[in-house]
Amino acid sequence: xxxxxxxxxxxxxxxxxxxxxxxxxxxxxxxxxxxxxxxxxxxxxxxxxxxxxxxxxxxxxxxxxxxxxxxxxxxxxxxxxxxxxxxxxxxxxxxxxxxxxxxxxxxxxxxxxxxxxxxxxxxxxxxxxxxxxxxxx
Amino acid sequence: xxxxxxxxxxxxxxxxxxxxxxxxxxxxxxxxxxxxxxxxxxxxxxxxxxxxxxxxxxxxxxxxxxxxxxxxxxxxxxxxxxxxxxxxxxxxxxxxxxxxxxxxxxxxxxxxxxxxxxxxxxxxxxxxxxxxxxxxx
DNA sequence: CATGCATCCCGTAGCCACTACGGGATCAAG
DNA sequence: CTTGATCCCGTAGTGGCTACGGGATGCATG
Numbered sequence: 588x589x590x591x592x593x594x595x596x597x598x599x600x601x602x603x604x605x606x607x608x609x610x611x612x613x614x615x616x617x618x619x620x621x622x623x624x625x626x627x628x629x630x631x632x633x634x635x636x637x638x639x640x641x642x643x644x645x646x647x648x649x650x651x652x653x654x655x656x657x658x659x660x661x662x663x664x665x666x667x668x669x670x671x672x673x674x675x676x677x678x679x680x681x682x683x684x685x686x687x688x689x690x691x692x693x694x695x696x697x698x699x700x701x702x703x704x705x706x707x708x709x710x711x712x713x714x715x716x717x718x719x720x721x722x723x724x
Numbered sequence: 725x726x727x728x729x730x731x732x733x734x735x736x737x738x739x740x741x742x743x744x745x746x747x748x749x750x751x752x753x754x755x756x757x758x759x760x761x762x763x764x765x766x767x768x769x770x771x772x773x774x775x776x777x778x779x780x781x782x783x784x785x786x787x788x789x790x791x792x793x794x795x796x797x798x799x800x801x802x803x804x805x806x807x808x809x810x811x812x813x814x815x816x817x818x819x820x821x822x823x824x825x826x827x828x829x830x831x832x833x834x835x836x837x838x839x840x841x842x843x844x845x846x847x848x849x850x851x852x853x854x855x856x857x858x859x860x861x
Numbered sequence: 862c863a864t865g866c867a868t869c870c871c872g873t874a875g876c877c878a879c880t881a882c883g884g885g886a887t888c889a890a891g
Numbered sequence: 892c893t894t895g896a897t898c899c900c901g902t903a904g905t906g907g908c909t910a911c912g913g914g915a916t917g918c919a920t921g
Contacts, residue, residue: 669849712806
């Protein structure tokens with residue numbers, strides 16, 4: 588099994604995963620990405636496993652999982668440790684948080700939307716938005 | 725017009741507005757709250773205007789406005805400068821952001837909810853959540 | 862008046878997940 | 892061999908607070 592070319596640069600895997608180059612370095616610093624090999628000159632040289640791991644992280648972040656959750660998910664995703672039950676526990680806890688935020692944001696949108704609708708847009712002092720901010724809620 | 729008692733302590737106005745004491749100090753540090761009078765011993769002594777201003781800020785934060793927006797809103801709420809048009813511009817810009825976040829969060833909830841539903845909860849290696857995180861999205 | 866305890870003082874550092882900066886080294890193409 | 896893109900590293904900044912700690916004050920008792 589030949590490894591092929593010497594490995595991908597940090598810029599390449601960052602672009603491949605759709606994340607910032609500095610984010611990859613950050614993930615390495617916090618131990619989320621394992622340190623890759625280096626070229627003679629000290630540049631990082633990644634392999635396919637790194638690319639997969641970074642994609643996993645990126646997907647999990649896109650779903651709103653926090654770094655610590657992702658750390659756990661990565662451990663649970665390792666061969667031999669896969670347990671759907673544990674994964675589901677993390678995912679449903681996160682889902683519950685998402686639903687809470689969603690409800691809060693929807694409430695906020697409703698109040699804000701209603702108030703802005705009542706705004707005349709005139710250059711007058713009277714303003715429903717300011718009235719609401721002044722009044723107790 | 726007598727000012728009455730010497731003024732409220734930071735702890736009292738914080739409790740009155742439902743914010744942390746340290747948050748009030750923070751607002752003063754960043755220039756959102758004006759520095760109040762002090763007692764001989766150096767403790768802050770607030771008046772009714774401070775209380776109203778803090779309540780305004782608290783309401784605006786509850787609606788998700790950022791600090792800089794609130795700074796502007798406070799200026800626009802000052803007597804003589806009240807302009808419903810300017811206020812509405814800020815509020816509707818914020819509303820647009822809220823709606824964007826709401827849509828993103830709703831999408832996230834849908835994907836996450838669907839995937840978790842397909843989870844058996846069994847102690848098996850096969851897991852829809854991990855499958856999704858591994859696969860390109 | 863003394864005591865004790867709650868409250869407040871201030872500066873600093875930490876939280877999350879990045880992002881930005883800057884001066885120098887390295888890489889790869891021509 | 893030159894050039895221009897990329898990468899190196901450490902550090903600091905973002906938003907909006909929150910926490911900490913050691914000392915000073917305020918106020919209500921005894």
